[in-house]
Amino acid sequence: MNETLTILLESAVIGALIGFGAGAGVARMFHAPKAQGMGAFRTLGELNACENDPIAHFSFGFGFFFNAWASTVGAGALSGDVDHRIVPHWAASIAMFKNRNLAETLHNPRRMALTGAAVGIVLISLLNTTAASIPHSLQSVASQVLGPASDWLLNPVMPIIFWMAAVDAGRRTGGWGTVLGGIAHIVMGNAVPGIVLGIVVGKGIDDMGWNRITKSLTAAVVALFVASSFLRGVDMDLLEQMKIGVPGWLHQLHESTGTAGQ
Amino acid sequence: MTTTDIGVNDDTGQGADGRRPRPWEGGFWLSEWAFPLLVASLASGIFAGTHLYYTYQTGVFNEVAVVALLKAGMENGSYGAAAAFGAGFLFARIIEAPMVGILDIGGSLQTGVGIGIPAMLLAAGVTAPLEHFWLALPTGAVIGLAIGWLVLVIRRATLNSPDAGSTFGADVMMGAGNSAGRYLGPLVILAAATASVPVGLGSTLGAILFYWWKKPLTGGAILGAMAAGLFFPIAK
Numbered sequence: 470m471n472e473t474l475t476i477l478l479e480s481a482v483i484g485a486l487i488g489f490g491a492g493a494g495v496a497r498m499f500h501a502p503k504a505q506g507m508g509a510f511r512t513l514g515e516l517n518a519c520e521n522d523p524i525a526h527f528s529f530g531f532g533f534f535f536n537a538w539a540s541t542v543g544a545g546a547l548s549g550d551v552d553h554r555i556v557p558h559w560a561a562s563i564a565m566f567k568n569r570n571l572a573e574t575l576h577n578p579r580r581m582a583l584t585g586a587a588v589g590i591v592l593i594s595l596l597n598t599t600a601a602s603i604p605h606s607l608q609s610v611a612s613q614v615l616g617p618a619s620d621w622l623l624n625p626v627m628p629i630i631f632w633m634a635a636v637d638a639g640r641r642t643g644g645w646g647t648v649l650g651g652i653a654h655i656v657m658g659n660a661v662p663g664i665v666l667g668i669v670v671g672k673g674i675d676d677m678g679w680n681r682i683t684k685s686l687t688a689a690v691v692a693l694f695v696a697s698s699f700l701r702g703v704d705m706d707l708l709e710q711m712k713i714g715v716p717g718w719l720h721q722l723h724e725s726t727g728t729a730g731q
Numbered sequence: 732m733t734t735t736d737i738g739v740n741d742d743t744g745q746g747a748d749g750r751r752p753r754p755w756e757g758g759f760w761l762s763e764w765a766f767p768l769l770v771a772s773l774a775s776g777i778f779a780g781t782h783l784y785y786t787y788q789t790g791v792f793n794e795v796a797v798v799a800l801l802k803a804g805m806e807n808g809s810y811g812a813a814a815a816f817g818a819g820f821l822f823a824r825i826i827e828a829p830m831v832g833i834l835d836i837g838g839s840l841q842t843g844v845g846i847g848i849p850a851m852l853l854a855a856g857v858t859a860p861l862e863h864f865w866l867a868l869p870t871g872a873v874i875g876l877a878i879g880w881l882v883l884v885i886r887r888a889t890l891n892s893p894d895a896g897s898t899f900g901a902d903v904m905m906g907a908g909n910s911a912g913r914y915l916g917p918l919v920i921l922a923a924a925t926a927s928v929p930v931g932l933g934s935t936l937g938a939i940l941f942y943w944w945k946k947p948l949t950g951g952a953i954l955g956a957m958a959a960g961l962f963f964p965i966a967k
Contacts, residue, residue, distance in 0.1 A: 614930065
């Protein structure tokens with residue numbers, strides 16, 4: 470079979486699957502914590518920032534569409550924005566075009582899943598087959614304007630917002646959030662996951678005290694930080710930057726597991 | 732910010748018993764067991780996207796920087812970095828998801844299932860699920876089902892367990908997540924103004940027009956920047 474046709478058909482199937490899952494997951498986010506949602510905090514915030522306006526939803530997705538197009542031309546990578554931003558916003562825009570009732574559109578998993586699947590089929594097929602035909606001037610605006618703006622949102626704006634929320638939520642939550650946030654930025658390169666886990670642990674202890682659930686939760690969080698600092702080679706960086714030699718066995722352990730840092 | 736704050740009513744109107752049930756109430760779409768199926772759908776698509784990249788060099792669902800880790804493995808055979816990076820994210824997100832009520836699809840599925848697990852398979856010499864489309868779909872679906880099931884199990888043991896008297900600060904995080912998006916419009920204008928003078932002016936003009944029309948200024952800032960960039964391309 471012709472290669473372009475194969476890519477087109479496979480892209481349509483993939484697009485339907487990711488649009489269906491992402492659409493329903495995003496709608497379920499608005500019912501969290503009662504229902505388990507799927508998406509991201511920034512997706513939730515950005516959907517709210519468009520304030521229930523189909524044109525705003527469309528143009529927000531449109532900007533990232535050019536970004537994804539440019540990234541597909543350059544590296545064959547659709548960019549993480551496809552699931553996080555383009556599909557949810559375009560599905561929301563289409564769903565709201567005639568009906569502004571949020572309960573029946575953006576907050577309705579069925580409507581969002583079906584609209585999302587349709588958006589996904591068109592979007593993924595288009596990105597994978599036509600990436601080379603994008604106008605160059607739009608490509609550079611997308612990558613030089615939206616790129617930095619979303620990088621700044623991810624770091625440092627979002628960490629600061631979450632940090633302030635943690636600090637305002639009480640002394641224990643603020644303390645856990647600060648410690649885990651700082652360590653997370655060292656270990657994972659972004660403080661948000663650490664602050665979120667800090668809020669989880671701090672609020673859990675506030676509400677329930679030290680019981681079986683909060684103890685195992687804290688143990689899991691500690692294990693997570695230890696494991697990811699080893700996997701990313703942060704332990705070796707620490708020793709090197711404190712001017713302490715890295716012991717040979719540790720270096721060999723990292724070499725043999727392929728975790729010597731990037 | 733809730734939906735009533737922005738002047739939108741979440742009520743669906745009148746029905747026989749005072750109000751008509753919402754389309755999903757009591758049904759499949761918001762039920763607990765729908766979640767693993769939805770994760771399976773998304774994970775299956777993302778894993779198949781990685782298959783498309785492995786065979787045709789296009790279609791993986793991730794940022795260029797992360798894909799570069801997988802690409803390095805495909806070229807020189809050392810998948811350690813990609814596997815460790817993806818697995819770390821997947822692990823973190825599975826622990827976090829039941830607590831906060833949201834499974835982060837960027838970390839868990841795009842990076843974990845799309846990069847980490849393929850890297851582990853390739854490092855172990857298993858190439859079949861990445862070479863054949865019809866094998867990639869069920870592989871991704873099974874992985875997704877497992878992730879969704881695991882999230883529900885942790886959720887039952889913590890949030891929904893009978894002796895749990897806490898939502899683990901989900902309200903705090905929802906508040907922060909909701910307010911984060913408000914910063915995007917100003918950030919777009921700042922980035923546009925840094926990129927070039929015409930693009931900055933276009934972005935500012937678009938934002939103020941949208942603000943006057945009582946529309947979110949983020950959309951105006953993006954459209955204004957792109958319109959200006961079409962006529963005055965940014966010099967490299």
